[in-house]
Amino acid sequence: MAESASRMENLKVSDFWSLARTVETIRSSPSPETGIIKSMPLGIYISVPFCLTKCSYCNFASDVFSRSVFVRYVDRVCHDIANARGTVADVGGVLASPVDSIYLGGGTPSVLDPEQLEKIFAAVREEFEVLPEAEVTVECAPGTLSAGLIDTLVKCGVNRVSLGVQSFVDEEARAVGRLHKCETVLEEIARLRTAGISNINIDLIAGLPHQTAQSWQNSLNQVIASGAPHVSVYMLEIDEDSRLGRELIAGGTRYHAHFVPDENATADSYLAACERLEAAGIPQYEISNFARPGFASRHNLKYWTRQPYLGFGLDAHSMLPSSAAAIEAVRFSTSDSLEKFSAGAPIDQTPVHPQAAVEETFFLGLRLNRGVDLESVAADFGADSLIPLRPVIGDLTAGGFLQPLGNSIRLTARGRLLSNEVFQKFLSAEDVTR
Numbered sequence: 001m002a003e004s005a006s007r008m009e010n011l012k013v014s015d016f017w018s019l020a021r022t023v024e025t026i027r028s029s030p031s032p033e034t035g036i037i038k039s040m041p042l043g044i045y046i047s048v049p050f051c052l053t054k055c056s057y058c059n060f061a062s063d064v065f066s067r068s069v070f071v072r073y074v075d076r077v078c079h080d081i082a083n084a085r086g087t088v089a090d091v092g093g094v095l096a097s098p099v100d101s102i103y104l105g106g107g108t109p110s111v112l113d114p115e116q117l118e119k120i121f122a123a124v125r126e127e128f129e130v131l132p133e134a135e136v137t138v139e140c141a142p143g144t145l146s147a148g149l150i151d152t153l154v155k156c157g158v159n160r161v162s163l164g165v166q167s168f169v170d171e172e173a174r175a176v177g178r179l180h181k182c183e184t185v186l187e188e189i190a191r192l193r194t195a196g197i198s199n200i201n202i203d204l205i206a207g208l209p210h211q212t213a214q215s216w217q218n219s220l221n222q223v224i225a226s227g228a229p230h231v232s233v234y235m236l237e238i239d240e241d242s243r244l245g246r247e248l249i250a251g252g253t254r255y256h257a258h259f260v261p262d263e264n265a266t267a268d269s270y271l272a273a274c275e276r277l278e279a280a281g282i283p284q285y286e287i288s289n290f291a292r293p294g295f296a297s298r299h300n301l302k303y304w305t306r307q308p309y310l311g312f313g314l315d316a317h318s319m320l321p322s323s324a325a326a327i328e329a330v331r332f333s334t335s336d337s338l339e340k341f342s343a344g345a346p347i348d349q350t351p352v353h354p355q356a357a358v359e360e361t362f363f364l365g366l367r368l369n370r371g372v373d374l375e376s377v378a379a380d381f382g383a384d385s386l387i388p389l390r391p392v393i394g395d396l397t398a399g400g401f402l403q404p405l406g407n408s409i410r411l412t413a414r415g416r417l418l419s420n421e422v423f424q425k426f427l428s429a430e431d432v433t434r
C-alpha cells in the first residue's frame with residue numbers, strides 16, 4: 001500500500017506485445033454501431049439514508065432521523081417512482097426494458113416500518129414490469145431483523161438480504177458503533193433461511209479499530225461457517241467524510257483511532273481474505289466481492305458492466321441509454337443533502353459520449369476478476385475506440401498492474417490493491433482524449 005500514483009508515472013511501455021497484437025487483430029474487424037446498453041434489463045436502486053446510529057467510519061450520505069422524516073421521505077420516493085418516465089424523458093434517457101433487479105440500500109432500509117417498505121415495493125411494481133426471476137435485495141443492519149420485518153421482506157418479494165456485519169468480533173463492532181453481537185448475526189441468518197431467504201451477503205471491513213491478524217481470522221472463520229453465499233470485504237477508508245477518518249488524519253485518539261491497524265496490516269488482511277474465501281469455495285469476482293458459483297450480485301454487476309440502472313431517493317445515481325444519437329448514455333443523480341433533496345434540488349446530469357463510454361468500460365470492468373474482453377469492446381464500440389487507450393494499457397501492463405489473458409486484460413493482485421491509482425490512469429486518458 002506504500003505504492004503511489006507517482007510510481008506509475010515512471011512506467012515504460014515495454015512488455016505488452018501480445019496485448020498489442022490482440023488490439024491490432026481486433027482493429028481489423030468491422031466496426032459495429034455503438035449502443036451497448038440499450039437492450040439490457042433494468043436495475044432499480046432505492047436509497048434509504050436512515051440509520052439507528054451513525055457508525056464512526058461511515059462516509060455515506062446517511063444519518064439518524066426521526067420517524068416523521070421517514071414518512072415524508074417514503075412519500076417523496078414513491079412520488080418520484082410514479083413520475084419516473086417524465087424524469088427520464090427530461091434528462092434524455094431511454095426506459096424500455098423490464099426490471100431484473102431491485103436493490104434497497106442506504107443507510108439501513110430495515111429501519112423503515114413494514115408498511116413503508118411495502119409502499120415502496122408496491123410503487124415499483126406499479127410503475128415497472130418486474131420480471132418474476134428478478135433479484136430483490138434489501139440491506140439490513142444485524143439486530144433489526146424482527147420476525148415481523150422478515151415476514152414483510154418475504155411478502156415484498158425480497159429474495160436476497162445484505163447484512164452490514166463488518167466484524168464478527170464484538171469488541172470491534174462495538175468500537176465503531178455497531179449495535180449487534182456475533183450471536184445476533186448468526187441467529188438472524190438462521191431465521192432468514194427458515195423464511196426462505198438463503199441468498200445472503202455479509203459485509204466485512206478490514207482495518208477496524210482493535211482488529212488483529214488473529215481476530216480477522218475469527219471473522220473469516222465465522223463468515224465461512226455461516227454458509228452465506230456472498231461476502232463483501234472492504235478496506236477501511238480514511239478520509240475527511242467520516243468521524244474516524246478525520247480523527248485518524250488529525251492523529252487523535254477519539255473513536256478508538258489509535259487502535260486502527262496500519263495500512264500494511266489492513267492490506268494483509270484483505271489479501272488473507274482473498275485466500276481464505278477462495279479456499280472455502282467463495283472466490284473473488286470483483287475487487288471487494290466474493291461469491292459461491294451462481295451467487296454474484298446481479299444488481300452490482302450492472303454497475304461494473306454498464307447495464308442500465310435507475311436510482312431513487314437521496315444521492316441516488318442512474319445510468320440509462322441516451323435518446324440522442326451522438327450520446328451513448330446519460331448519467332444523472334440526486335442531491336446528497338437531505339435538505340436539498342427534500343426541497344426539490346435539480347437533478348445533476350452528465351452525457352456519456354461514445355469514447356467516454358469505452359473508458360468507463362475499462363475502469364469499471366477492470367474491477368471484475370474476469371477483466372475486460374477487448375473483442376467485446378471492439379464489437380460494441382468499434383475497433384478504433386481502443387487506440388487512445390493503448391499507451392495506458394501498455395504502461396499498466398509493463399508495470400505489473402494489468403495482465404493479458406486471452407483476448408482480455410485484467411488486474412493483477414498488485415493492481416487490485418492499488419486499483420484506484422490504476423483507474424485514475426483511465427480517467428486521465430479520458431481527459432486527454434476529450
Ligand code: SF4
Binds near residue numbers: 052058106108141164
Ligand atoms: S449502518 Fe451503514 S450507512 Fe448506516 S451509519 Fe453505519 S455504515 Fe453508515
